[in-house]
Amino acid sequence: MEDIIVVEDLRKIYNKDILAVDGISFSVHRGEVFGFLGPNGAGKSTTIKILTTLLEKTSGRATIDGLDIDKDQAAVRRIIGYSSQEVGVDDDLTARENLLLQCSFHHIPKEKAIQRVEQLLETVKLQEAADRRLKTFSGGMRKRLDLASSLVSDPKVLILDEPTTGLDPQSRQDIWEYIAELNRQGMTIFLTTQYMEEADRLSDRLCIVDQGKIVAEGTPLELKARIGADIITLSVRSDDPEACETASTVIAKMEGVKEVGLCSVGISGDKGLTVMAHNGSAIIPQLVRLLDGIGVQIDQLTLSGPTLDEVFLKLTGRALNVVERKGAVKGRGWGKRGKRP
Ligand SMILES: Nc1ncnc2c1ncn2[C@@H]1O[C@H](COP(=O)(O)OP(=O)(O)OP(=O)(O)O)[C@@H](O)[C@H]1O
Ligand SMILES: [Mg+2]
Incomplete structure (x- = not known):
């Protein structure tokens, strides 16, 4: 199977003394859901921020769809969709306005943007709430909008940092369904989670990470066996x-x-x-x-x-x-x- 994300010996040391990512290597196959399962402080967000070019690594190498995260930063950003652990949407805007804003960040022409936003609102079932300010949204609705925001550019690779943390079971279930559907349509998905059930249900393959290291890698079945x-x-x-x-x-x-x-x-x-x-x-x-x-x-x-x-x-x-x-x-x-x- 062809690899779309390749990470080799990645290391991140914050402030010269906090070893957050300790020489990890892994690869994600094209078209799969790949999970990164680990507890608080394992280094999940740090790894994701490096892959999304938001944070500089200390050492190591990584490519996404053959593009180097250092040398081809702009190109990497064009092919990925990213949803951060913290909800990254503006409270004073409506759901529709938030998505249109995202489209403008991606230089999507107005006509196309309007169409795209409608489609995304439908995907995450927010049509009815589309013109409400986010202030009035529940945590689950915010996460759904956040997921929609990461999809405006129709990314090849979707990177989700704890997409369901803090959500009630029904909202979690909804997000799981959207993720599975996006994957069925061919999108490669890299996600982190602290929930073993989420990693088990969604991932084709996963890494278990702890204290900056990968402690196990395989399919959920292999690991459980x-x-x-x-x-x-x-x-x-x-x-x-x-x-x-x-x-x-x-x-x-x-x-x-x-x-x-x-x-x-x-x-x-x-x-x-x-x-x-x-x-x-x-x-x-x-x-x-x-x-x-x-x-x-x-x-x-x-x-x-x-x-x-x-x-x-x-x-x-x-x-x-x-x-x-x-x-x-x-x-x-x-x-x-x-x-x-
Ligand atoms: N900006 C920063 N400066 C210094 N240390 C940091 C910074 N960000 C993270 N760390 C430290 O790096 C380690 C890994 O953090 P990271 O946020 O990557 O973990 P995580 O697996 O995403 O955890 P969580 O599940 O809580 O989100 C932790 O020890 C954390 O305290
Ligand atoms: Mg994190």
């Missing part, structure tokens, strides 16, 4: 405040269990356990009997395949962040008592 285990999440009820700890020690000794960790489950934040096992469904009956035997009652139990969250955890030893997922597990982390594979 590295875990090679199922995840059982359970919340327990017991009069004994140490019940979870006791249970985790017992479970860790079970045949087929790779690791056990403590976590909180559900909105109530009930105490719970995450159990990584080679074959989750096979061990559930024994698990239930075992806990029953020590007087620990199970309130809720879910079985799932591994997520990118577990991949991140395994690679870095830290949880990615609070994520929404089935079973609503918060702040997962393997307890000290868990055994390592």
Whole structure:
């Protein structure tokens, strides 16, 4: 597959001492959605700002569609669309005015601009709100307009820095659909996210980044296969405040269990356990009997395949962040008592 973005040994040091991007190399294939998944401060925005020519790198090389980000800056800017992490639209203008302004930045002739803006308003379903000032817009509407702004020039490569951070689930879903549709139409998309679910759903391939480095790269399936285990999440009820700890020690000794960790489950934040096992469904009956035997009652139990969250955890030893997922597990982390594979 042909590469449209090629990054080699990219490094950025801010103020001579903050190493934000630590020699990363990766390439994005033409026509794919490529994800950059990582926690706060991983260096995602720094990488994006360098690729969009807004920030000077310290060292390394990068090309977009064969154009060098240093030597061919103006040409690079012409073929990319960029939506920054901070919403980049003007509050006092209406949605339509904002998009027309973007068109003028791109020197799009008036007639064509009017047409283009109509089309974009339709794409992000903002026709009805088109003449309202942005002051009155919700966060989700702003993000949709922001996405539309990055599309005015009909870019070859769309670069999105955390397109759904802070959005409610429905707005997030909408943005995911627009991104998938743009990609179906042939646009290459490079996006960063802190949400493993977003990276998993949208990316053909992705990098997991942490502290300025790429810690893993592959398709979501490839990365999850590295875990090679199922995840059982359970919340327990017991009069004994140490019940979870006791249970985790017992479970860790079970045949087929790779690791056990403590976590909180559900909105109530009930105490719970995450159990990584080679074959989750096979061990559930024994698990239930075992806990029953020590007087620990199970309130809720879910079985799932591994997520990118577990991949991140395994690679870095830290949880990615609070994520929404089935079973609503918060702040997962393997307890000290868990055994390592
Ligand atoms: N202008 C700057 N001057 C100095 N340090 C900076 C600057 N911008 C970012 N940094 C530092 O560089 C590192 C990487 O920051 P960056 O914004 O690229 O991370 P990020 O992955 O985008 O994080 P987030 O998910 O919070 O947006 C952080 O340690 C950050 O504090
Ligand atoms: Mg950022």
